[in-house]
Amino acid sequence: MLGGLAVAVLLQTGGCPTSPDGSMDNPGDPISNVSLARDVQPILAARCTGCHSDGGFADRAGIPMLLSEGDSHAAVTGVASDVDDTLTLVVPGDPDASYFLEKIVSDAPARGARMPLFSGPLDDREVETIRVWIQEGALDN
Numbered sequence: 247m248l249g250g251l252a253v254a255v256l257l258q259t260g261g262c263p264t265s266p267d268g269s270m271d272n273p274g275d276p277i278s279n280v281s282l283a284r285d286v287q288p289i290l291a292a293r294c295t296g297c298h299s300d301g302g303f304a305d306r307a308g309i310p311m312l313l314s315e316g317d318s319h320a321a322v323t324g325v326a327s328d329v330d331d332t333l334t335l336v337v338p339g340d341p342d343a344s345y346f347l348e349k350i351v352s353d354a355p356a357r358g359a360r361m362p363l364f365s366g367p368l369d370d371r372e373v374e375t376i377r378v379w380i381q382e383g384a385l386d387n
């Protein structure tokens with residue numbers, strides 16, 4: 247009897263690793279089923295599109311990679327860096343080969359500076375969200 251009660255209490259208070267829609271509600275959970283629109287785009291909107299949007303600082307500096315909603319997927323997946331065509335921004339399924347990921351994790355990326363330029367790095371969970379999005383195929387989802 248007591249054992250059953252303990253399980254019932256645990257189920258009510260502890261468990262629930264994934265919500266029904268697969269979204270990431272608990273900060274400690276491993277990240278999976280990443281959606282570009284739901285999970286990645288808000289990070290880009292908060293930290294990147296100030297410069298990487300139509301007429302933004304990066305655009306005016308000659309970097310046409312637009313990270314705004316509706317533009318970001320086509321701008322990065324399978325696309326070469328504008329400053330070095332041996333570097334591919336996002337290689338679907340291969341985070342380690344993706345220059346986009348290198349630009350947000352490395353203090354000395356192959357070209358230019360760590361992103362976001364002129365401000366603090368993305369936190370671990372934001373980086374992991376983008377890494378898993380690439381790992382899962384960089385879907386337009």
Ligand code: HEC
Pocket residue numbers: 290293294295296297298303304307309311326327328329330335345346349350357358359360361362363364368
């Ligand atoms: C303050 C303006 C600014 C912000 C904010 C910013 N960037 Fe950039 N970004 C630039 C500039 C300028 C360049 C070109 C110089 C360089 O590569 O360092 C660039 C280059 C890049 C490149 C290389 C593009 C290419 O074609 O080679 C990537 C990838 C990138 N940024 C990703 C990001 C991401 C992701 C964010 C948000 C987390 C971000 N940037 C935020 C200004 C910015």
